[in-house]
Amino acid sequence: RMDICDDPDTPNIVATFELPGVKISDMSISLKPGRLEIRGHRLSRYRSDSVRHPSLRTSEGDCAALDSSKMTRTRFFPYRELRYGPFRRVIRLPQGVENLLLLLLLSDGLLAVSWPRLQCTDPEPVVTEPYTSFVRSNLAREGHCDPQ
Secondary structure, eight states: OOOEETTTTSSSEEEEEEHHHHOGGEEEEEEEEEEEEEEEEEEEESSSSOOOOSBBBBTSBBBBOOGGGGGEEEEEEOOOOOOOOOEEEEEEETTOOOOGGOOOEEETTTTEEEEEOOOOOOOOOOOOOOHHHHHHHHHHHHTTTOOO
16 A cells, blocks of 8 residues: 655655565665556565474374374464565656655655655746736836826
8 A cells, every 4th residue: 555645845755655574675666767666575474384283183083193294284364464475566757757866765664755846847838918018017117108
């Protein structure tokens, strides 16, 4: 999961990703034109193979000695909500963000990625009064002529 904070009062935009249990060595972060890509792998704390435990009965139904060669059981999880395995997340970035502009911080299971707020390359056109009105009003303010 992720949050993006775009506060106009700050110079940077910050994306925060939840990555509990993921080490920086288990992920890769790449910047491609117009997008940021985060890939990685979250490992379970528990191995996925079977766990050995004492079996109380043999196939004949007799009580068995603690023979470790016959002691297997699959691990049991009454609730399994955490997700493990590979992950990938891509977010769109404004044109002009470069690798040198990204700031990364992984702390307490949160990855914060920030980049500077960029000025628009195509500013909105400024609508002005017609030139003659502008000149006439400025001259009148300066006392050079009376507006008609």
